[in-house]
Amino acid sequence: MTIPAIRTNAELIAAIPVILGYAVTNNLIVVMLADRDGQRSIGCALSLPLSADVEQVVSIPEQAVAAVEQNDSAILIAISADPEMRDRATELLDAARDGLRNAGMPVICRLVATSAIDAGSWIDIDTFDTGDTFGYAGTVLAAETVFGGSPIATSRDEVVAEFAPAGAGRAPIDSDEVTTGGTVDDVREVLAGQRAPSDDLAARVAAVITDDVRLRDALxxxxxxxxxxSAAVWTRLASRMRGVARVQALSIAACHYYLNGDGLRAGIAIDVALADSADTGEQVPALTSLLDTALRAGFAPTQLREVFASASNAAKR
Incomplete structure (x- = not known):
């Protein structure tokens, strides 16, 4: 996502739901900045609930190593309209500042805002400067984002619901019953928009990606x-799968979301995949672990693309 120049605290607060992909409330936001092409720009934004443990907040640099390395300063914002959350917000802002400073990243501003959704107010807890905020829905950035095909969800839970399993489709089948080439061609037709993903295709794909990691990588x-x-197609296919196949399909969806710059859905897809993997008692697939590490470390989508391109080239040799 290309973020235009942000000149005021109010503009930054209104941009947060657009950057994250959902309307935030009762959240701590870490906005990391860097000089790129001679301009100050937003490198990434991380969000934690205000219910997070202090230890979790302090460890942000350890969980987002690449993001800290690729950016050089941060702005911290706590968003809550609940006066009873203000002390908690200040505690977490202190913890986040200390953790980032210990990692060598200075925090240039710490804000507490009442809302990023509607009109409200903000205060800088270090300088005591104050100002008004406005809702994100009326901004040019939000309009361009939605028009570009990236809706802004009303909450994170709304996005999580996109990854819920659908009703049972066709019963699982053995890979011996699947024509591999035909299945791969059918998936390519779906990705090209020439047909819709069916229960039959989901069952065949489930067999393929469970039994042969090379075919999974080809898909x-x-x-x-x-x-x-592609991410949307794999999310639909995953909804009709269960067990290891669903974990693999969710991981492919996460990869494509990540490459498309949708870190929110990539992270949720991996979280769901890990939870499903724990439920099955099966070992977490290497692809799932790789993506989980990349997301938590804050690797840029371009870096992930290079990893898969290198792996693909190596497989062709």
């Missing part, structure tokens, strides 16, 4: 050049 690479639509 992953099939949609890598147009990751947005």
């Amino acid at each position: 992953l690479m099939a949609g890598i050049d147009d990751p947005g639509p």
Whole structure:
């Protein structure tokens, strides 16, 4: 996402739901900044609930190593309209500042805002400067984002619901019953918008990606050049799968979301995949672990693309 120049605290607060992909409330936001091409720009934004433990907040640099390395300063924002949360917000702002400073990243501003959704107010807890805020929905950035095909959810829970399993489709089948080439071609047709994903295709794909990691990777690479639509297709396919196959499909969806710059859905897809993997008692697939590490470390999508491109080239040799 290209973020235009942000000149005021109010503009920054209104941009947060757009950057994160959902309307935030009762959250601590870490906005990391860097000089790129001679301009100050937002490198990434991380969000934690105000219910998070202090230890979790202090460890942000350890969980987002690449993000800290790629950016050089931060702005911290606590968002809550609840007066009873103000002491908690200040405590977490202190913890986040200390953790980032210990990692060598200065915090240039710490704000507490009543809302990023509607009109409200902000205060700088270090300088005691104050100002008004405005809702994100009326901003040019929000309009461009929605028009570009990236809706802004009303909450994180709304996005999580996108990854819920659907009703049972076709019963699982053995890979011996699947024509591999035909299945791969059918997936490519779906990714190209030539057909809709069916229960039969989901069952065949489930068998393929469970039994052969090379075919799973081939299917992953099939949609890598147009990751947005591919991510949506794999989310739909995953909803009709169960067990290890669902974990693999969610991981492919996460990869494509990440390559498309949708860190929110990539992270949720991986969280759901890890939870499902724990429920099955199966070992977490290497792809899932790789993506989980990349997301938590804050690797840029371009870096992840280079990893898969290198792996693909190596496989062709």
